[in-house]
Amino acid sequence: MNFIADGRFGAIVATGTTGAGTATWMSWIPEDIGKIATLAGILLSLVLIVVHLNKMRYDSKKARLEIEQLQWKIDQERKLTGSQNSNPAQVLPLSD
Numbered sequence: 646m647n648f649i650a651d652g653r654f655g656a657i658v659a660t661g662t663t664g665a666g667t668a669t670w671m672s673w674i675p676e677d678i679g680k681i682a683t684l685a686g687i688l689l690s691l692v693l694i695v696v697h698l699n700k701m702r703y704d705s706k707k708a709r710l711e712i713e714q715l716q717w718k719i720d721q722e723r724k725l726t727g728s729q730n731s732n733p734a735q736v737l738p739l740s741d
Contacts, residue, residue, distance in 0.1 A: 654693070655690075655693050658686055658689045658690060658693065659686070659690070661682065661686060662682065662683060662685075662686025662687070662689075662690070665678075665679050665682030665683055665686065666679065666682075666683055669682075669683070
C-alpha cells in the first residue's frame with residue numbers, strides 16, 4: 646500500500662484520467678471506454694485522498710505523542726535535579 650501514498654502514483658492517476666477524458670471528448674476513443682477510465686480515475690483519486698488524510702492524521706498524532714514524551718522526560722529530569730526553575734533551553738553563562 647506504500648505506492649498509493651506516493652505522489653507519483655497520484656500524478657499518474659490524474660494524467661490517465663485527464664488523458665482518457667480528453668481522448669473521449671475529442672472522439673479518439675469510444676465513449677464507453679472513456680467513461681470507464683474516468684470512473685476508475687475518480688475512484689482511485691478518492692482512495693488517494695483518504696490515504697493521504699489518514700497519513701496526515703497519523704503523523705500529527707505521532708508528533709503529539711513525541712512532544713508529550715519529551716515533556717515527560719524534562720519533567721522527570723527536573724524532579725531528579727530538584728530544581729523547578731531549570732530550563733533545558735537556557736544558556737549557562739561562560740566562566741572566565
